[in-house]
Amino acid sequence: MEQLPNMRLTTQRQIILEELGKVTSHPTANEVYDMVRKRLPRIGLGTVYRNLELMSDNGIILKLEVGGTQKRFDATVEPHYHIRCTSCGKVDDIAMEVQGQINQAAEKASNYIILGHHVEFSGICGECARGKKESPLH
Amino acid sequence: MEQLPNMRLTTQRQIILEELGKVTSHPTANEVYDMVRKRLPRIGLGTVYRNLELMSDNGIILKLEVGGTQKRFDATVEPHYHIRCTSCGKVDDIAMEVQGQINQAAEKASNYIILGHHVEFSGICGECARGKKESPLH
DNA sequence: TTATGTGCAAAACATTTGCAGGAGT
DNA sequence: ACTCCTGCAAATGTTTTGCACATAA
Numbered sequence: 668m669e670q671l672p673n674m675r676l677t678t679q680r681q682i683i684l685e686e687l688g689k690v691t692s693h694p695t696a697n698e699v700y701d702m703v704r705k706r707l708p709r710i711g712l713g714t715v716y717r718n719l720e721l722m723s724d725n726g727i728i729l730k731l732e733v734g735g736t737q738k739r740f741d742a743t744v745e746p747h748y749h750i751r752c753t754s755c756g757k758v759d760d761i762a763m764e765v766q767g768q769i770n771q772a773a774e775k776a777s778n779y780i781i782l783g784h785h786v787e788f789s790g791i792c793g794e795c796a797r798g799k800k801e802s803p804l805h
Numbered sequence: 806m807e808q809l810p811n812m813r814l815t816t817q818r819q820i821i822l823e824e825l826g827k828v829t830s831h832p833t834a835n836e837v838y839d840m841v842r843k844r845l846p847r848i849g850l851g852t853v854y855r856n857l858e859l860m861s862d863n864g865i866i867l868k869l870e871v872g873g874t875q876k877r878f879d880a881t882v883e884p885h886y887h888i889r890c891t892s893c894g895k896v897d898d899i900a901m902e903v904q905g906q907i908n909q910a911a912e913k914a915s916n917y918i919i920l921g922h923h924v925e926f927s928g929i930c931g932e933c934a935r936g937k938k939e940s941p942l943h
Numbered sequence: 944t945t946a947t948g949t950g951c952a953a954a955a956c957a958t959t960t961g962c963a964g965g966a967g968t
Numbered sequence: 969a970c971t972c973c974t975g976c977a978a979a980t981g982t983t984t985t986g987c988a989c990a991t992a993a
Binding site for chain 2: 732733734735748750752753759761762763764766769770772773775776777778779780781782783784785786787788789790791792793796
Binding site: 813817848849850852855856874 | 946948949950951957958
């Protein structure tokens with residue numbers, strides 16, 4: 668269960684992690700690339716993808732495979748749920764209890780060994796509801 | 806809330822719907838294409854994508870944006886949860902109660918208008934646990 | 944008849960990978 | 969030194985789109 672950093676601490680990795688920690692949004696790989704590029708202009712997009720993947724494999728960050736076409740990344744690894752605005756596409760954390768008990772229900776209802784679960788709510792965010800924001804998606 | 810078929814009933818659409826209804830797996834667009842192509846060899850992949858998208862917009866089928874790289878489609882539109890095998894990547898339905906009450910909790914915990922939620926469990930399926938099946942993914 | 948839908952091919956995205964040179968330990 | 973890592977560019981995989989022709993209503 669331990670994730671010993673099976674990886675060198677390179678400048679690129681430090682900065683990716685720092686930039687990801689600065690934001691509460693859940694940026695896509697390309698958005699992380701843009702953030703990091705301001706400090707490391709010569710970094711390659713492949714490096715960003717490789718390192719985001721590696722860090723999520725090592726449990727240092729979270730990879731979200733939520734609705735939408737791109738994967739998103741989150742510096743918070745504690746279990747928590749997400750909510751996605753179907754109008755503008757943004758993904759927020761939602762501060763509510765994790766329903767640990769449904770894993771047992773799932774264990775009974777399937778022949779899987781349950782590893783965990785994720786809940787994604789969908790809805791309309793405050794800004795979109797008030798029409799203050801255009802819809803960059805869809 | 807009604808979904809009047811805002812669309813013509815073409816042969817292609819009928820057959821896509823029929824083939825999707827035959828399976829309990831949650832095929833990707835490409836898998837639907839392969840299934841449909843046996844009966845309509847000249848159908849284009851673009852047509853399959855266009856129609857799956859259209860039918861899911863009209864509530865006739867369900868588009869699943871679960872983990873993994875490709876979207877998956879489901880002929881069952883009634884709310885239900887899914888479970889994905891992290892080893893072989895397959896997605897099954899899971900026969901357990903939908904937790905309707907968590908929408909209210911989410912409403913309180915956010916400033917979103919909640920439209921719904923989806924739960925995706927992850928685990929190891931029986932076949933993978935017994936090592937009877939290779940891992941086509943990862 | 945006429946708005947919609949289709950097949951085909953190209954384009955647009957998102958992500959992964961091979962490789963030669965570079966950096967951490 | 970000796971791995972492991974990076975930048976770059978090309979390759980891969982998925983989904984979308986433009987367009988001329990076909991077809992359901």
